[in-house]
Every structure is written in C-alpha cells, then in structure tokens.
Amino acid sequence: MPSNKKHLLPNNIQENSEAEWLGSLFRKAVEDIERSGMQGTMLAEAWRFTDLNSFKVFEPIAATNTAVVSCPKFFAELDAVELHISNGALIWKDTFPEYVDLFDLADRKIAPSWLTEALGSAINTEMHPFAAINTTAFSGGVAMRIRKDAVMKKPIILLVDTQANDKIIVANPRVLVVLEEGAVVDLIEVHTGSGIYINNVVTELIIGKNARIGHYKLQTEDTDAFHIAMNAAHCAANSIYDNFALSTGAKLSRNEISATLDGIHTKYSINGSYLGCSDQHMETVTFIDHAKPSCVSHELYKGVLVNHAQGVFQGKILVRKNAQKTNGYQMNRALLLSKEVKINSKPELEIYADDVMCSHGATVGELDEEQIFYLMARGISKKQARAILVSAYVEEAINYINNLLIRDLFTMVASNWMQQNITDTQDINGS
Amino acid sequence: MLVDLIEECNMTLLEIENIHAEVDGRPILRGINLSIEAGRIHAIMGPNGSGKSTLTYVLTGRESCKVTQGSISFCGRDLLSMEPDERAIAGLFLAMQYPVELPGVSGLTFLREAVNARRKVAGEELVDSMEFLKMVRSKANSLGVSDEMLKRSVNVGFSGGEKKRNEILQMAMLEPRFCILDETDSGLDIDALKVVSDGVNSLRSSDRSMLVITHYQRLLDYIEPDLVHVLAHGRIQKTGGKELALQLEQRGYINFIETAA
Numbered sequence: 001m002p003s004n005k006k007h008l009l010p011n012n013i014q015e016n017s018e019a020e021w022l023g024s025l026f027r028k029a030v031e032d033i034e035r036s037g038m039q040g041t042m043l044a045e046a047w048r049f050t051d052l053n054s055f056k057v058f059e060p061i062a063a064t065n066t067a068v069v070s071c072p073k074f075f076a077e078l079d080a081v082e083l084h085i086s087n088g089a090l091i092w093k094d095t096f097p098e099y100v101d102l103f104d105l106a107d108r109k110i111a112p113s114w115l116t117e118a119l120g121s122a123i124n125t126e127m128h129p130f131a132a133i134n135t136t137a138f139s140g141g142v143a144m145r146i147r148k149d150a151v152m153k154k155p156i157i158l159l160v161d162t163q164a165n166d167k168i169i170v171a172n173p174r175v176l177v178v179l180e181e182g183a184v185v186d187l188i189e190v191h192t193g194s195g196i197y198i199n200n201v202v203t204e205l206i207i208g209k210n211a212r213i214g215h216y217k218l219q220t221e222d223t224d225a226f227h228i229a230m231n232a233a234h235c236a237a238n239s240i241y242d243n244f245a246l247s248t249g250a251k252l253s254r255n256e257i258s259a260t261l262d263g264i265h266t267k268y269s270i271n272g273s274y275l276g277c278s279d280q281h282m283e284t285v286t287f288i289d290h291a292k293p294s295c296v297s298h299e300l301y302k303g304v305l306v307n308h309a310q311g312v313f314q315g316k317i318l319v320r321k322n323a324q325k326t327n328g329y330q331m332n333r334a335l336l337l338s339k340e341v342k343i344n345s346k347p348e349l350e351i352y353a354d355d356v357m358c359s360h361g362a363t364v365g366e367l368d369e370e371q372i373f374y375l376m377a378r379g380i381s382k383k384q385a386r387a388i389l390v391s392a393y394v395e396e397a398i399n400y401i402n403n404l405l406i407r408d409l410f411t412m413v414a415s416n417w418m419q420q421n422i423t424d425t426q427d428i429n430g431s
Numbered sequence: 432m433l434v435d436l437i438e439e440c441n442m443t444l445l446e447i448e449n450i451h452a453e454v455d456g457r458p459i460l461r462g463i464n465l466s467i468e469a470g471r472i473h474a475i476m477g478p479n480g481s482g483k484s485t486l487t488y489v490l491t492g493r494e495s496c497k498v499t500q501g502s503i504s505f506c507g508r509d510l511l512s513m514e515p516d517e518r519a520i521a522g523l524f525l526a527m528q529y530p531v532e533l534p535g536v537s538g539l540t541f542l543r544e545a546v547n548a549r550r551k552v553a554g555e556e557l558v559d560s561m562e563f564l565k566m567v568r569s570k571a572n573s574l575g576v577s578d579e580m581l582k583r584s585v586n587v588g589f590s591g592g593e594k595k596r597n598e599i600l601q602m603a604m605l606e607p608r609f610c611i612l613d614e615t616d617s618g619l620d621i622d623a624l625k626v627v628s629d630g631v632n633s634l635r636s637s638d639r640s641m642l643v644i645t646h647y648q649r650l651l652d653y654i655e656p657d658l659v660h661v662l663a664h665g666r667i668q669k670t671g672g673k674e675l676a677l678q679l680e681q682r683g684y685i686n687f688i689e690t691a692a
C-alpha cells in the first residue's frame with residue numbers, strides 16, 4: 001500500500017519543502033505518508049471501498065498549468081466573481097471587493113499570518129493520505145479571507161480545471177477560505193477537465209463566529225479522471241455552513257466532507273447528489289464532529305445509479321460528551337436503475353452525550369410503475385416519465401440549496417444528466 | 432328508440448369488439464362489444480368485480496392486464512398496438528379513480544410536460560413555464576384549483592375532491608377526443624361533485640366522447656349519459672337510455688347478475 005502513495009508523490013515535492021512558511025506543515029505531511037500509511041486500521045476501513053490499485057497508472061509527473069478555461073456557459077447567468085485554477089495553479093482572478101484578501105498559494109516567499117494560522121488546521125493528514133499528498137505537493141491554488149462582517153453580494157465561482165492532454169497527470173490544487181466573524185459569502189466550486197488525471201484537491205474552510213457560507217460543489221470531471229477531494233471545515237459558534245455537492249463526473253471519485261462544529265448553535269448542512277452511469281465509482285464520505293452543545297447538522301444525499309455504476313456512502317456523526325442538545329440528521333437514499341449497479345451505505349453514529357436527537361438511515365429503491373403509468377397516460381413518453389421522476393427524486397436534496405439562483409443551476413445540471421442518461425429501457429428487472 | 436339513437440351518430444370514435452382480457456391469468460372480460468360515437472356520453476355501471484376497472488386498463492394500456500382476444504379501434508387506429516403515451520396523444524384520456532401521488536413533481540410541471548409532449552409530436556414550439564402558468568390559470572380557477580395547488584407536488588396531501596378536480600383540470604388542458612371517467616364520483620361530497628360535473632359538462636362537445644364508469648346513479652344526475660350499459664361477469668348485459676340507471680338504482684344489480692349466471 002505505501003508504495004502506491006509514494007508513487008503519487010509528484011517530483012516537485014521539493015518546492016513545498018523550500019517554502020519557509022509551509023515548512024512544518026509539509027514535514028508533518030511527509031511523515032504522515034511515510035509512517036501511518038494505509039495500514040492503520042481506521043484508515044484502511046475508511047478507504048476500503050476505494051480501489052487504490054487503479055491509481056497505479058499514474059506516473060509521478062507534476063501538473064503544469066495550461067490553457068485558460070471558462071466556466072460552463074450555464075453559469076453565465078450568475079453575476080459572480082471568478083477564480084480559475086488550471087492544473088493546480090491559480091491562473092485567473094477577477095477583481096474582488098476590498099474586503100476580500102486573496103493569496104496565490106504558488107507564492108513561496110511570504111504568507112500573511114491569517115493564512116499560515118489557518119492552512120492545514122482543519123484537516124488531519126494522518127487520517128487522510130491524499131490530503132497529506134496534497135500538502136506535500138501543492139504548487140498552487142488560492143487562499144482567501146473575507147473580512148469581519150463583510151457581506152459578499154456576488155457569489156464566488158472557483159473553477160478547478162485539469163487538462164491532461166496526452167500525458168497522465170496528478171494535480172494537487174489547494175484552497176483555503178477564511179471567513180472572519182460575521183462574514184457572508186456563497187462559493188461555487190466547479191471541477192472540470194479532460195484526459196486521464198488525478199485531481200487531488202483539498203479545500204479548507206475556517207468559518208468564524210456568526211459567519212455564513214453557502215458552499216456548492218459541482219464535480220463534472222472527465223470520465224477517465226480520478227477526483228479525490230477533502231473538504232474540511234472548522235465552524236465557530238452561531239455560524240451557518242450550507243453545503244451541496246453534485247457529482248456526475250470522474251471514473252472514480254471520492255468526496256470527503258468533514259467538519260468540527262466547535263461552537264454552540266452552529267448550523268451545518270451538507271447535502272448532495274451523485275449521479276452515476278457506465279462504470280463510475282462515486283464515493284461520499286462525511287464526518288461531522290459535534291464538539292459543542294446545541295448544534296444542528298443536516299445531511300441528505302440522494303444517488304441515482306444506472307448501468308454498472310457503483311455508489312459508496314460512508315457517513316459518521318460523532319457527538320462528544322459535552323455536545324448536549326445536538327440535533328443530527330443523516331440520510332442516504334439511492335435509486336438503483338439497473339440490476340448491475342451497486343451501492344454500499346455505511347451510516348454511523350457515535351454518541352457520548354445523553355441529551356441529543358440524532359437519526360440516520362439509508363434506503364435503496366427503484367422507480368414506481370404506477371407513477372410511470374400515470375405520466376404516460378398523460379402522453380409523456382416512458383423515457384421522459386422516468387427522467388421526470390428521477391429529477392423529482394434528486395430535487396428533494398437540491399432544494400436544500402439556500403441560494404435560489406444556484407439551486408436552479410444545479411437543478412439544470414442534474415436535469416441535463418437525466419436527459420442523457422435516463423432511458424426507457426433501464427429496469428431493475430433487467431428489461 | 433335505441434336504434435334511433437345509434438343512427439343519429441355519423442362517426443364511431445371507439446369500437447370495442449369481442450374483448451377478452453385477463454389479470455394474473457384470471458379471465459375478467461369475457462367478450463365486450465361497445466361502440467361509441469363522436470359527441471356521445473356512455474355510462475358503464477356494474478357491481479364490484481364486474482370488470483369495470485379492467486376495461487379501463489385495457490383501454491389505457493396497462494401492462495398488468497393481458498388481452499387474449501378481440502380488437503379495439505380508436506379513431507380508425509388499432510388501439511391495442513399503441514403504448515399508453517401514444518394512446519394519450521391520440522386523444523384518449525383517463526380520469527383516474529385513484530390519482531397517483533407524484534412527490535417532487537409540481538402540478539405545473541406535470542401539465543406542461545403533458546402539453547409539451549403533444550406539441551413535440553405535432554412539431555409545435557414548446558411552451559415555457561411562465562407562459563404556461565398563464566395558459567393554465569383561467570381553467571384552473573374555474574375548477575377551484577389555486578396557483579398554490581398547481582405549485583404543489585401532484586396529488587400529495589390533496590383531499591379526495593382536490594384530486595378529482597385536478598384530474599378534470601388535466602382533461603381540460605389536454606382537450607382529449609375521448610375521456611374515460613373512472614369512478615370520478617367516489618370520495619366526493621355533493622359540492623365537490625357539482626364542481627367536478629360542471630367541469631366535465633363544460634367539456635362536452637360534438638366531437639368529444641366520454642365513457643363514465645360509476646357504481647351509482649347519482650353522478651349521472653349531473654353528467655347525463657346518452658346510453659347506459661350494465662356490465663356484469665365481464666360482459667355488457669344490458670344497454671338502455673339514462674332511465675336504465677334509475678331502474679338499477681331502484682332494483683340493484685342483482686337481477687343482472689342472476690340472468691348472467
């Protein structure tokens with residue numbers, strides 16, 4: 001196993017070791033990779049659904065930034081400010097308001113203290129070997145700070161594109177978002193690309209007291225690509241984190257979302273949908289650490305799997321001893337539209353407090369023939385009837401996106417997927 | 432008198448010939464013959480288990496029901512060779528006895544998809560959601576269907592009356608040639624029955640036919656049929672004018688069941 005990971009260390013590893021401000025973080029990550037490896041029991045359990053042998057094709061080639069890319073055109077309607085990362089490097093930034101500080105992580109000379117204090121503070125690289133790899137190897141990316149009480153009216157679009165061209169590459173983009181007390185922002189993270197590559201991305205969010213962030217992620221990587229993401233948040237008291245992750249891309253994707261709710265009355269909502277076809281492997285791993293009392297967490301994932309797609313959902317809620325009055329809800333529902341699809345659901349609760357309200361569950365289902373007939377009896381084709389019902393199924397989760405414009409955009413992406421991937425012949429009975 | 436009635440009609444919309452059908456291998460329909468002309472309203476009455484529902488299944492193309500013998504022509508086309516959606520687009524409409532709940536599908540989306548399915552086949556421009564709300568509103572209001580109800584998930588949390596009004600609204604929007612009303616009166620109080628019947632009556636026209644399926648004569652006070660058929664044991668046992676419904680109400684189905692057996 002460890003050889004797999006060493007294999008993934010890009011040859012520009014030296015760069016990060018040279019950056020003085022990154023020094024200790026880098027050294028710990030290298031140690032974590034070399035010491036714990038995949039052999040730790042907990043670690044092996046967390047990665048047991050992911051076929052790490054499939055990573056062997058990757059040569060340790062550093063990604064180099066290439067073309068300027070643009071967001072998929074349906075985002076044009078959104079009046080947003082944009083940041084573009086290409087092959088791991090920040091290549092474009094719009095003009096941001098004065099209350100937003102931006103820092104290009106390729107800059108190795110000097111970093112502001114808000115950055116050095118925050119970077120790496122929300123993740124444990126011991127438990128996440130790919131985040132450790134990212135930490136040792138990221139050659140670029142972006143850190144941003146939204147200052148105290150600033151309310152960002154325009155959403156931020158962060159486009160992360162990876163172009164492998166003829167080579168096989170590993171990109172390690174790094175993103176840090178710091179919200180000071182009372183700051184408000186919507187961030188849309190879009191992952192696209194073409195070719196065979198690993199996009200090994202780490203996004204850290206440090207959310208201050210009373211701050212509010214909508215963080216919406218769209219993963220539409222090339223279907224030959226690997227998407228390994230760590231999305232870690234540290235939430236202070238009374239903050240609100242509203243997250244939605246929609247995945248349609250990548251041959252293998254593993255989207256890990258974790259948070260520490262480290263102050264009272266935090267509202268943490270992570271919802272999402274994975275839409276898998278052909279032989280895609282789509283994995284969602286979530287971990288919510290209720291560290292302080294009276295926090296609310298809400299998690300609804302809805303998956304749709306067709307052809308030979310595989311879904312994995314591992315969700316864990318930890319409620320610490322003093323986190324009384326915790327309210328936690330976690331649900332993974334999957335719609336299985338062919339005999340050959342596979343889903344692994346592993347919901348877990350670990351509760352040490354005695355006055356909490358927590359529930360979790362997992363369901364699998366298929367489309368209802370009565371509903372299909374009802375739609376067809378009104379003249380709607382079987383294919384369209386199925387697409388309408390699958391869309392409705394997924395929209396139950398999408399409707400948790402607070403920002404209505406963004407909700408519409410995600411609905412549209414999902415509905416485009418339905419039009420392309422839902423046919424009238426898929427049937428759980430194999431017709 | 433019957434002969435006179437039939438002679439008045441110059442075009443047969445639906446022609447059912449000697450239909451035998453089974454559900455789960457059990458024969459239910461045992462030779463149904465029925466001819467319905469344009470502009471006519473026929474009622475089918477019958478006791479539980481007589482085959483009324485199975486007849487609607489055969490007409491609308493439910494997979495659960497297997498036709499073993501006979502033919503049906505609709506507007507000159509072979510109905511049995513058509514898929515349920517093709518039948519609907521050809522002008523067949525079933526107002527369901529138990530309208531299905533569609534969680535997450537709004538009434539507006541449902542109706543718009545249905546209208547657009549027809550437009551697509553006709554090669555017409557598809558209608559967008561804003562435009563569509565305007566199209567629906569006046570018809571919806573006359574049936575007491577509010578904007579709020581249109582935006583809700585289809586039939587989810589609807590009362591019996593709301594579900595049936597919603598069915599009639601769909602009928603009004605889709606303007607079918609032939610409507611099957613399957614126990615539309617079930618679950619309705621008198622006021623709701625009046626609203627629904629007014630809705631149905633406003634859709635009566637010289638080129639639209641209806642088949643009203645009911646247990647009770649009551650509905651036929653509101654929607655007056657041209658002909659009434661009594662269905663029992665999978666066959667039409669008797670056909671008459673609307674006075675037949677009154678006789679049934681007074682004497683029950685028992686006579687027909689005995690003669691059939």
